[in-house]
Amino acid sequence: MKYHLVTLGCAKNTVDSMRLEQALRSGRHTAVDEPSEADLLLVNTCGFIDAAKDESVEVVRGLDATRRSDQLLYVVGCMTEIAVDEVRKAVPNVDATFGVEQWDQIAAAIGPADPRYDIPLTTIPVLGQPSAYLKISDGCDRPCTFCIIPTIKGAMHSAPTSRLVAEARMYAAAGARELVLVAQDSTAYAEDEGGRDGLAALLEELSAGVPDVPWIRLMYAYPGRVTPRLAETMAALPNVVPYLDMPLQHGSDAMLRRMKRPTLAKSRQSIDVIRKAMPDVTLRTTFIVGFPGETEAEFKQLLRFVEEQRFDHVGAFTYSPQAGTPAAEYGDQVPEDVKQERYGRLMELAQGISHASNKTMIGREVDILVESREPGESASGEAIVVGRTVRDAPEVDGLALVKGTFPMGTMVRARVDGALPYDLLCTPLASPAVAPAAATKPAARR
Ligand code: SF4
Known part of the structure; x- marks a missing residue:
């Protein structure tokens, strides 16, 4: 059929x-x-x-x-x-x-x-080439009052490590240059089987299992659950990139309590642990604005928190009530125009920080994973391809635009010449003979 x-x-x-x-x-x-x-x-x-x-x-x-x-x-x-x-x-x-x-x-x-x-696994296409998503667990045991996921997906259940390594090898054989580990809460990996620091152990297995995949990226860590062992493991493994996405949701303890999320102290503790182990780590987070009961003072606490921590990437959502969740029943819903106005202020602040962070990259050498299938053209008529550095996760973060024509999946060594609020402008260092991705060593870091 x-x-x-x-x-x-x-x-x-x-x-x-x-x-x-x-x-x-x-x-x-x-x-x-x-x-x-x-x-x-x-x-x-x-x-x-x-x-x-x-x-x-x-x-x-x-x-x-x-x-x-x-x-x-x-x-x-x-x-x-x-x-x-x-x-x-x-x-x-x-x-x-x-x-x-x-x-x-x-x-x-x-x-x-x-x-x-029965078709061998390796014939299954790698979606979103040259990156592949590896779902390490599904379901969630957390009590966040705005979220319907635990109702939809049920209790957290981890995929066996052996299956994940086999899947990672399959993607590597199919040409993937990046594995992106996803879950509802990646830091809970293996807890359903009584494991502690299961995520760190999984990273070790994956890193050794696919040594030719230069980038292994971790998404969706839970605040308070980033242990020193996890951070040190990430820092030590050559092909786990210094990047972490940790959705924090708010910067006010009163709001976090209403969301039933970990406290700000836990968020700060996790950020400190990860920055101590990897001083050059790129941090991404997401926030909800306009959650029920959010006052102007609480929203300003969020802005101050963003300024204090200077996250490299910030995603934001205006709160939208989900039938079947406790927060949808809260009485003090924030008017839509207030949500939109706060969203604009948060994103303006975050954009400035992202731009400043990108500017610190000017003059530095980076590896860029080419994602575009066909070269495009810059405003001045030069051929360019689109890719990403380790600082940017696929689909959610910024891009790197590189002069020249390189096949998708190539890892191009380049110098950063310019910085836009979210994207980098780069010139290749070894043009036109750039080694294909398969011959490229893991990205230099730290
Ligand atoms: S927001 Fe994330 S951690 Fe919280 S219940 Fe939903 S899936 Fe779980």
Whole structure:
């Protein structure tokens, strides 16, 4: 059977789609790019916030409106896990719905897997080349009052280390130059099996398992859970990059209490631990503005915290109530215009800090992982390619623009000539003969 899969939502959902594809391909089903060529239309939905739910319904509705009568339509994933009735109500003709992690059931529904046609793992494409996401655990045990994820995904459960190493090797064999470790809370890795410092042990296994992958990047650490062992392990491993994403959500203890998040002292402690072990670490964080009850004074505490810590990258969201979460029931919701105004002030401050941080890079030599498939053109007509340094995670942080034409996946040694608020402008040092990525040593650091 030919299937066309649409994936919505975050990087973690992209990984889920890979698992689904693995199950489908093992059953001899093949992917097609055009919906019109498919026997089965599949939508892997996102239900994280209302806007994501709306988008999911829109996509399903659009496919339903244009499909032929002989094409099946299945809706799967986060939104069908928590709000299957909404999907069914909006698009009653959907042929089947499945919740999260039901990949084998979906494959079984369209035809049993035939082991004779089992396709080796290495033929599965690396999504988002030259980077691949490695989902180390799913689910979450934390009590954050704004978040529906524990309801959708259930209790935290870790993937076995041996499977993760095998998966990492598969990506490396398929050409990945970067592995991005994702989870709802990466620092909880292996706690469900009674492990302590399981994440540090996993990094050691991965680093040794794929020594040719120059960048292993860690996302979604939980404040207060960055142990000295983890920070020192990150610092010591040659292919774990000096970068950490740690969502902190706010800079006021009163707000953090209402969110049921760790205290500011815990946030500061984790930042100190990581900066002590890696003085050149790039720190990314995210904040929620306009959470119920947020006063102007509390918001200013957040601004002061951002100024104090000078995060290299800041992402921000205006609070959006999620049905089924405690915070959605809080009485003192912040008006939308106030949320937007605070969001603007926070991002203006963060942008200035990001620009200053980028300016410190001018004149330095960096390794840039080329991401663009085709070269583009600068304003002055020069050929340029787009990539990233270790300071930037895929999809969420800035870019590095490099003069010249280099194939995707190449690691280019370059000098930083200019700094924009989020992006770097660079000139290659060894042009035009730049070693292909496979021959490149791990990025120099520290
Ligand atoms: S740690 Fe993250 S996923 Fe878990 S409940 Fe809090 S916000 Fe949600």
